[in-house]
Amino acid sequence: MSPRSSRRRTLRIIYAIFLLTLLWAPAAAPQAIPYERPVEAAPQDEDIGEGYVTPEVQRPLPRSYWLEILDVILLALAMAIAVWIVLSERSRKWVLALTIACLAYFGFYREGCVCPIGSIQNVAVALTDAEYSIPIVVIAMFFLPLLVAIFFGRAFCGGVCPLGAIQELVVLKPVRVPRRLDSALGLLKYVYLGLAIWFALQPAPGHDFVICRFDPFVGFFRQTGFAHMLYIGGAFLVLGMFVGRPYCRYLCPYGGLLAWCSRLAGRGVTITPDKELDCGLCSESCPYGAIEEMRAVRKDCLYCARCFDSCPRGRPLQEAPDE
Amino acid sequence: MSGKITRRDAILKGTVLAGFAATGVHLIKKADGQIVWEIDGAKCINSKLGELTAEACDLCTVECVVTQSAVRAVNHHSECGRCYICPAYFKVTSAVDENGLPSEKLCPRDAIERKAIGWVDPEDPANNFYDYIIDEEKCDGCGKCVMECKEPAGLGSIRLEVRHNLCVGCNRCAISTVCPNDALSQLPATAVPEPEPAESESQT
Numbered sequence: 001m002s003p004r005s006s007r008r009r010t011l012r013i014i015y016a017i018f019l020l021t022l023l024w025a026p027a028a029a030p031q032a033i034p035y036e037r038p039v040e041a042a043p044q045d046e047d048i049g050e051g052y053v054t055p056e057v058q059r060p061l062p063r064s065y066w067l068e069i070l071d072v073i074l075l076a077l078a079m080a081i082a083v084w085i086v087l088s089e090r091s092r093k094w095v096l097a098l099t100i101a102c103l104a105y106f107g108f109y110r111e112g113c114v115c116p117i118g119s120i121q122n123v124a125v126a127l128t129d130a131e132y133s134i135p136i137v138v139i140a141m142f143f144l145p146l147l148v149a150i151f152f153g154r155a156f157c158g159g160v161c162p163l164g165a166i167q168e169l170v171v172l173k174p175v176r177v178p179r180r181l182d183s184a185l186g187l188l189k190y191v192y193l194g195l196a197i198w199f200a201l202q203p204a205p206g207h208d209f210v211i212c213r214f215d216p217f218v219g220f221f222r223q224t225g226f227a228h229m230l231y232i233g234g235a236f237l238v239l240g241m242f243v244g245r246p247y248c249r250y251l252c253p254y255g256g257l258l259a260w261c262s263r264l265a266g267r268g269v270t271i272t273p274d275k276e277l278d279c280g281l282c283s284e285s286c287p288y289g290a291i292e293e294m295r296a297v298r299k300d301c302l303y304c305a306r307c308f309d310s311c312p313r314g315r316p317l318q319e320a321p322d323e
Numbered sequence: 324m325s326g327k328i329t330r331r332d333a334i335l336k337g338t339v340l341a342g343f344a345a346t347g348v349h350l351i352k353k354a355d356g357q358i359v360w361e362i363d364g365a366k367c368i369n370s371k372l373g374e375l376t377a378e379a380c381d382l383c384t385v386e387c388v389v390t391q392s393a394v395r396a397v398n399h400h401s402e403c404g405r406c407y408i409c410p411a412y413f414k415v416t417s418a419v420d421e422n423g424l425p426s427e428k429l430c431p432r433d434a435i436e437r438k439a440i441g442w443v444d445p446e447d448p449a450n451n452f453y454d455y456i457i458d459e460e461k462c463d464g465c466g467k468c469v470m471e472c473k474e475p476a477g478l479g480s481i482r483l484e485v486r487h488n489l490c491v492g493c494n495r496c497a498i499s500t501v502c503p504n505d506a507l508s509q510l511p512a513t514a515v516p517e518p519e520p521a522e523s524e525s526q527t
Binding site for chain 1: 511
């Protein structure tokens with residue numbers, strides 16, 4: 001007698017007893033079947049017989065690692081292109097095209113993740129918690145824009161960041177925020193940065209990634225999200241029509257880091273007024289109040305190249321004598 | 324201020340760059356290639372043994388930012404008891420129909436398919452083995468079947484799992500922030516067991 005049939009026989013006996021019990025207790029039967037597990041162990045292919053093959057449990061793989069590396073390469077490439085377009089070509093048109101492309105890729109296609117803004121929190125936790133795993137991609141995402149900022153200013157903000165891009169596209173009739181109010185509000189981003197790091201470093205129950213939680217635009221990128229965040233995002237976009245890129249200038253914690261790094265930048269957007277022409281059209285055209293006394297302020301300049309576009313002299317002026 | 328770098332700036336710049344390099348190297352030393360969100364089956368209320376509540380926890384379904392949650396119930400067939408009356412398939416409290424089986428199904432989305440397998444004796448359905456295949460497209464990870472398929476009625480072969488092809492990998496997984504048993508964590512993708520061995524997985 002094969003082990004299979006003997007096993008089947010035991011099962012049959014167990015079942016017979018089981019069914020008898022059912023008959024014995026008719027009161028319980030109508031509402032609930034007194035359920036007993038008929039098998040003690042999971043039957044394998046040989047128990048089931050007839051050439052049965054257990055279906056394989058699929059483990060769908062995450063996005064390919066190489067595609068994640070590609071994100072980093074694209075980030076670096078987009079920043080390089082932004083620097084080239086703005087500093088060398090001085091072209092508003094092309095930087096706008098770049099920012100739209102990055103909005104499409106990093107925003108809508110990659111759904112806003114992974115982003116350098118949120119990576120602040122991962123880096124903060126990784127630095128303090130030895131157990132925490134941080135992928136190389138996140139480290140690269142965190143450092144690359146900062147490195148670019150140290151040498152060339154906030155190319156990431158103007159060329160690549162999808163959160164910046166979505167606000168860039170809604171700028172309609174920007175008002176000039178009074179200088180004092182502007183710098184006072186600008187301090188908020190450092191407060192936010194501090195809070196974000198503080199929350200990220202909290203132990204389990206209080207631990208929170210507030211930057212990601214209160215990302216105002218990720219809901220648009222994913223076309224789903226918490227209603228209150230979608231409203232806040234919408235409010236930012238409406239405000240952004242009249243106050244240029246409010247999130248970037250006053251709240252973005254990564255913008256705070258970039259602003260600080262870009263103070264050290266040797267190169268960046270420069271306005272070179274000459275003696276004959278001192279029209280100030282560039283200053284008028286800047287929706288971010290980043291041109292002060294005819295000089296572009298590195299820490300505030302968001303690489304949009306509007307000033308070049310508005311300059312009546314256009315490109316030839318870039319070779320103006322450097323006193 | 325016209326773009327000229329002062330000596331002080333140069334020193335500061337050097338210091339910052341050195342700081343970046345040091346931090347970067349420190350981080351890269353402990354870095355992982357890729358991380359994914361995983362549910363710890365031993366912690367998840369629905370699959371945790373000895374945890375019996377009236378209602379299955381459906382936070383994975385409700386909270387996930389993906390429209391149809393990236394968490395799905397997965398039946399590990401090699402651990403499945405292949406019961407005649409599967410408590411995860413049938414609503415065992417429903418009225419008995421003419422075939423002696425519960426008349427209602429448990430899954431609200433009718434995502435589980437039941438079919439007799441192997442050598443089928445049509446006269447003796449109770450002694451046949453049954454495959455319970457979960458249709459991934461229909462499942463939204465509500466956990467009802469997971470809650471039922473465990474001791475004493477089931478063997479615990481159905482568990483909630485993050486489907487990595489659907490998970491967008493939020494930095495702050497919305498489910499992880501509300502999970503009552505803190506069952507979700509980000510693990511290096513290399514720590515995720517390979518498809519085949521189901522035994523080692525049930526241990527962890």
